[in-house]
Amino acid sequence: MTETTLFRLLAWLSPAFPTGAYAYSHGLEWAVNAGDVTDGTTARLWIADILMHGAGRNDAILLRHAHRAAHFLSSLLEINDIAAALAGCRERQAESLNLGVAFARAVRVWGGPELPGEIVYPVAVGAAAGWHNIEEDATTVAYLQAIAANLISAAVRLVPLGQTTGLQILAALEPSILEVMHRSRAATLEDLGGCTFRSDLAAIRHETQYSRLFRS
Numbered sequence: 001m002t003e004t005t006l007f008r009l010l011a012w013l014s015p016a017f018p019t020g021a022y023a024y025s026h027g028l029e030w031a032v033n034a035g036d037v038t039d040g041t042t043a044r045l046w047i048a049d050i051l052m053h054g055a056g057r058n059d060a061i062l063l064r065h066a067h068r069a070a071h072f073l074s075s076l077l078e079i080n081d082i083a084a085a086l087a088g089c090r091e092r093q094a095e096s097l098n099l100g101v102a103f104a105r106a107v108r109v110w111g112g113p114e115l116p117g118e119i120v121y122p123v124a125v126g127a128a129a130g131w132h133n134i135e136e137d138a139t140t141v142a143y144l145q146a147i148a149a150n151l152i153s154a155a156v157r158l159v160p161l162g163q164t165t166g167l168q169i170l171a172a173l174e175p176s177i178l179e180v181m182h183r184s185r186a187a188t189l190e191d192l193g194g195c196t197f198r199s200d201l202a203a204i205r206h207e208t209q210y211s212r213l214f215r216s
Contacts, residue, residue: 013145020099070130140181
């Protein structure tokens, strides 16, 4: 990886990149309200499950296929349609689409192809990285780390947790992130699927939660 591509990857997946990711908790807000997540240990286990068995794993697979299809618009559109259909509820779909559209709009500063008008977040990141020749494995790790960091940030605010606890969770999730990166390398689109029922229910129930800080 060159210094230029490293700079772009760090910029695009920085918390400061204008996607509005801080506004989404992926159902974690309901999980805290319901008592499923109460401390650093339960927050770590909840996020690890999402990464390894839920949206994190699926996003890694979708990102890799979008990366490989970056120069083939018809293939990219097919991947994007599959990604949009995977959402388990309205808020999850809105989360991924809103983040993807915001990312696609912001990344145009660096040039590149015109991405589809409604594009799912991992597909947008994968396509942009592929077009800019940013290494696939590095993009996958950076993306998963960014997802984990955003969920940890939400947990720090919601539980609440201290900043040190948040960092301990991120450090503890490193093996999970690397495992998903390695396992997703050879995965096909037929391998998409998840097994995080409680997280899916949390996202559904968040839609009717009485008091909310987050959009999902």
